[in-house]
Amino acid sequence: METTVIDAHNISKTYDPKGIPVTAIRNVHMHISKGEFVALVGPSGSGKTTLLNMIGGLDHPDSGQIIVNGTDITALGQKGLVKFRLHNIGFVFQAFNLIPVLTAKENAEFIMLLQKEKKAKRDERIDLLFNQVGLMDKKNIRPAQLSGGQQQRVAVVRALASKPQFVLADEPTANLDSASAFNLLDMMAKLNKEENMTFIFSTHDQRVIERARRVITLVDGQIVSDQQ
Amino acid sequence: MIITLAWRNIWRNKMRSLVIIASVTAGLLAGIAILALYKGMMKSRIRTVIDTETGHLQIHAIGFTADLDPALFISHQEDITRSLSANQNIEAYTTRTITAGMVSTPSGSAGVSIMGIDPVEESRVSGLSKKMREGKMQWAGQTKGILIGKKLAKKLKLALGEKLVITMTDTADNLVAAAFRIQGIYQSANAPLDEVNVYVSRKDLQEMLGLKTQVHEIAIKLKTDEWLEEQLLQLQHAYPRLSIESWKTLSPETSMMAETVDTLSYIILIIILVALSFGIMNTMMMSILERRHEIGMMMALGMNRIKLLLLIMTETFFLTITGIPIAMLIGRIAANYYEKKGMDLSGMGRDMMESFGFETMIYPSYPADKMGFIILLVFCTALVSSILPIIKSLRMDPVSALQK
Numbered sequence: 001m002e003t004t005v006i007d008a009h010n011i012s013k014t015y016d017p018k019g020i021p022v023t024a025i026r027n028v029h030m031h032i033s034k035g036e037f038v039a040l041v042g043p044s045g046s047g048k049t050t051l052l053n054m055i056g057g058l059d060h061p062d063s064g065q066i067i068v069n070g071t072d073i074t075a076l077g078q079k080g081l082v083k084f085r086l087h088n089i090g091f092v093f094q095a096f097n098l099i100p101v102l103t104a105k106e107n108a109e110f111i112m113l114l115q116k117e118k119k120a121k122r123d124e125r126i127d128l129l130f131n132q133v134g135l136m137d138k139k140n141i142r143p144a145q146l147s148g149g150q151q152q153r154v155a156v157v158r159a160l161a162s163k164p165q166f167v168l169a170d171e172p173t174a175n176l177d178s179a180s181a182f183n184l185l186d187m188m189a190k191l192n193k194e195e196n197m198t199f200i201f202s203t204h205d206q207r208v209i210e211r212a213r214r215v216i217t218l219v220d221g222q223i224v225s226d227q228q
Numbered sequence: 229m230i231i232t233l234a235w236r237n238i239w240r241n242k243m244r245s246l247v248i249i250a251s252v253t254a255g256l257l258a259g260i261a262i263l264a265l266y267k268g269m270m271k272s273r274i275r276t277v278i279d280t281e282t283g284h285l286q287i288h289a290i291g292f293t294a295d296l297d298p299a300l301f302i303s304h305q306e307d308i309t310r311s312l313s314a315n316q317n318i319e320a321y322t323t324r325t326i327t328a329g330m331v332s333t334p335s336g337s338a339g340v341s342i343m344g345i346d347p348v349e350e351s352r353v354s355g356l357s358k359k360m361r362e363g364k365m366q367w368a369g370q371t372k373g374i375l376i377g378k379k380l381a382k383k384l385k386l387a388l389g390e391k392l393v394i395t396m397t398d399t400a401d402n403l404v405a406a407a408f409r410i411q412g413i414y415q416s417a418n419a420p421l422d423e424v425n426v427y428v429s430r431k432d433l434q435e436m437l438g439l440k441t442q443v444h445e446i447a448i449k450l451k452t453d454e455w456l457e458e459q460l461l462q463l464q465h466a467y468p469r470l471s472i473e474s475w476k477t478l479s480p481e482t483s484m485m486a487e488t489v490d491t492l493s494y495i496i497l498i499i500i501l502v503a504l505s506f507g508i509m510n511t512m513m514m515s516i517l518e519r520r521h522e523i524g525m526m527m528a529l530g531m532n533r534i535k536l537l538l539l540i541m542t543e544t545f546f547l548t549i550t551g552i553p554i555a556m557l558i559g560r561i562a563a564n565y566y567e568k569k570g571m572d573l574s575g576m577g578r579d580m581m582e583s584f585g586f587e588t589m590i591y592p593s594y595p596a597d598k599m600g601f602i603i604l605l606v607f608c609t610a611l612v613s614s615i616l617p618i619i620k621s622l623r624m625d626p627v628s629a630l631q632k
Contacts, residue, residue: 158529
């Protein structure tokens with residue numbers, strides 16, 4: 001039986017910069033199950049990042065409900081959302097966003113440290129993931145000495161280290177060359193398979209779309225297609 | 229994690245952090261230097277008061293110090309001096325006969341305090357013998373001898389060996405006068421006192437006042453300053469019918485000056501730290517704005533506001549307190565050097581320094597007793613400097629901070 005991870009009901013979001021309302025998401029319904037490998041695609045301004053932000057508890061919808069693993073995150077306050085993000089979601093950002101003064105290992109264990117996990121458990125998990133992504137020899141190196149692809153792999157390890165409910169990746173391959181992008185996709189697919197980890201990533205990179213097992217297309221804030 | 233991250237964060241921009249740390253070090257060093265100098269000056273002033281003006285403690289008949297009435301002498305002085313001789317905490321004491329009078333010369337006259345002393349006893353308690361600039365502290369010749377201050381000599385155009393006439397009222401209210409020959413001119417570190425205090429033989433003064441062996445003052449020098457309060461209480465308890473005072477009440481201006489100087493040096497230090505806090509705050513604000521994206525990311529990943537607050541506060545503390553040990557070390561070395569070698573402030577004006585009762589050679593003393601308070605002030609500076617950067621970072625919205 002499929003386990004539901006994300007259940008979004010009729011969510012809408014309108015921004016009002018400079019007094020001109022812009023609807024970013026319009027009456028979206030979405031259902032994502034455990035272990036899915038989903039690509040959110042669409043042109044720029046279609047609402048991909050806004051939808052990811054709302055699923056990730058970074059932004060509130062104006063209407064509708066988002067239930068993640070049984071928790072209505074639209075009802076959570078600021079503190080509750082921070083705690084929810086910490087324990088349930090792994091984020092991978094377009095610009096890698098590693099902390100430059102920390103080593104690859106320290107970056108990777110950042111979330112586990114926030115969760116106050118014991119050192120032994122952290123070391124075991126980080127070593128396992130670094131092995132899986134082929135960065136074992138780079139774990140004591142700072143991000144500036146790593147290539148873009150290696151930095152993004154560290155970011156993926158960071159997202160996965162705490163075993164979140166799902167990983168949200170916003171344009172994860174946008175800053176990578178083809179070889180690094182394929183490497184990253186291979187690694188994400190492998191982790192998705194081995195750890196049964198749910199991946200949801202926004203992209204308009206055809207290489208990523210081709211690897212996804214489910215593609216949800218957004219246009220003007222609405223889902224226009226949802227293909228397996 | 230917070231500590232590691234904060235420490236590494238302050239070294240992201242090495243030059244900027246070093247400038248701030250150097251500013252804090254320089255500011256603190258300036259504060260320590262001021263405190264050390266003031267402490268040295270006050271130590272010197274207090275030593276001058278104890279060693280050349282009052283001694284540690286003085287005994288008088290009640291009411292004597294108000295108008296120097298020669299009839300108010302100390303009764304049973306032999307019993308008291310015997311007891312003082314037996315007291316292990318007392319290094320020395322001297323007895324003085326004192327009255328007010330008028331010094332007259334062909335070129336003018338001046339009101340003075342006339343102290344009848346025994347040079348041998350006196351040299352054990354006061355440093356008067358070391359302050360002699362001309363002549364000697366001894367009575368010789370047929371004419372009565374007198375020691376006057378350099379300032380009085382200058383005022384009355386008097387020189388060593390010249391004569392003057394002293395007029396005073398004896399214990400029977402008769403006006404008496406006698407001629408004295410100047411046998412010594414002294415100069416202490418307290419110019420105002422040099423103008424009013426003259427010293428004659430205790431025996432001569434007792435004869436003029438119609439006294440036998442009675443004295444008006446017993447000045448006591450203790451073996452250490454630390455026994456002052458204990459001895460004061462002990463003597464007050466032993467002689468309730470006499471007035472027993474410490475140098476603090478005999479020279480209230482010195483005691484008050486010591487407290488005022490402390491307050492003044494703290495005010496100067498606070499002004500320095502307030503000025504520094506703007507620099508620290510500016511550095512932290514720049515650092516926060518440069519790391520806006522990163523802070524947004526950390527908030528998105530689940531770093532709560534308390535941890536973010538602690539991170540910013542720890543960074544500000546590191547930036548502020550790193551200078552403390554450096555300033556303390558340099559301050560200690562410099563203070564030790566000048567404590568041994570002395571700092572000649574005669575360039576600031578010898579007369580001005582002396583008119584306030586200060587020596588011109590000051591031996592700055594490291595203000596170790598005040599370092600706790602200085603560190604507390606620096607911590608407060610760090611706390612105040614971190615407020616705006618903390619507010620700025622806590623107000624960040626992760627979504628907008630993550631946008632490029």
